Amino acid sequence: MRGQTKPELDLAGALRALGAPVTQQRLAIYGELRRAKDHPSAEAVHRRLGRRFPSLSLATVYKTLQAFSRLGLAALVNAPRAEARYDAITRRHHHLICEACGRIADVFDSRLDALRPPKLPPGFKLSGHSVHFRGLCPACARRGSFVARQRTYIKEER
Ligand SMILES: [Zn+2]
Ligand SMILES: [Zn+2]
CATH class of the missing domain: 1.10.10.10 (Winged helix-like DNA-binding domain superfamily/Winged helix DNA-binding domain)
Incomplete structure (x- = not known):
C-alpha cells in the first residue's frame, strides 16, 4: 500500500x-x-x-x-x-509545464517515480516528489518562433 x-x-x-x-x-x-x-x-x-x-x-x-x-x-x-x-x-505523476500559457500536461513514467535525492539532510522526512519539466507547449513554441522570425525580419529591414 x-x-x-x-x-x-x-x-x-x-x-x-x-x-x-x-x-x-x-x-x-x-x-x-x-x-x-x-x-x-x-x-x-x-x-x-x-x-x-x-x-x-x-x-x-x-x-x-x-x-x-x-x-x-x-x-x-x-x-x-x-x-x-x-x-x-x-x-504519483509528473508534469510538463508551459511557461508561456501555463498549460500543464501529465507525465507518467516509472523511472521518474523511482528518483531519489542523492543525499538527504539528517532528519529530513521525504514524503514524495513530482518532477516539473518546464518549457513551451507546441502552440506557444510555434508562436514563439513566429515572433522570433518577425524580430529578425524587422532587424534586417533597418
Ligand atoms: Zn503554451
Ligand atoms: Zn497532473
Missing part, C-alpha cells in the same frame, strides 16, 4: 470517512476537478461552475480545493510564477 491512491469516484464516502462535511458544492467542485484535464486553478473551477451554482463564491472554491488537498483528495501542483493549480490525480 503506497498510500497515494485514494478513492477517486466516491467523494461522499471519502469525505465521510475523513470526517469532513459532504455538501452539494463540494461534490460539484470535486466533479469539476475530475472532469478537467488541464489542472485548473480555483478561478477556473469557479468560472466553470458559475452557471450551475450562481451562489458559489470564489472563496469557497479556494477553501474547498485547499481542504481537498489537505485531505489527500486532490493534489496541489506548484506551477512556477502562477497561481495554485489542482489535480484530481493524486497518484
Whole structure:
C-alpha cells in the first residue's frame, strides 16, 4: 500500500470517512476537478461552475480545493510564477509545464517515480516528489518562433 491512491469516484464516502462535511458544492467542485484535464486553478473551477451554482463564491472554491488537498483528495501542483493549480490525480505523476500559457500536461513514467535525492539532510522526512519539466507547449513554441522570425525580419529591414 503506497498510500497515494485514494478513492477517486466516491467523494461522499471519502469525505465521510475523513470526517469532513459532504455538501452539494463540494461534490460539484470535486466533479469539476475530475472532469478537467488541464489542472485548473480555483478561478477556473469557479468560472466553470458559475452557471450551475450562481451562489458559489470564489472563496469557497479556494477553501474547498485547499481542504481537498489537505485531505489527500486532490493534489496541489506548484506551477512556477502562477497561481495554485489542482489535480484530481493524486497518484504519483509528473508534469510538463508551459511557461508561456501555463498549460500543464501529465507525465507518467516509472523511472521518474523511482528518483531519489542523492543525499538527504539528517532528519529530513521525504514524503514524495513530482518532477516539473518546464518549457513551451507546441502552440506557444510555434508562436514563439513566429515572433522570433518577425524580430529578425524587422532587424534586417533597418
Ligand atoms: Zn503554451
Ligand atoms: Zn497532473
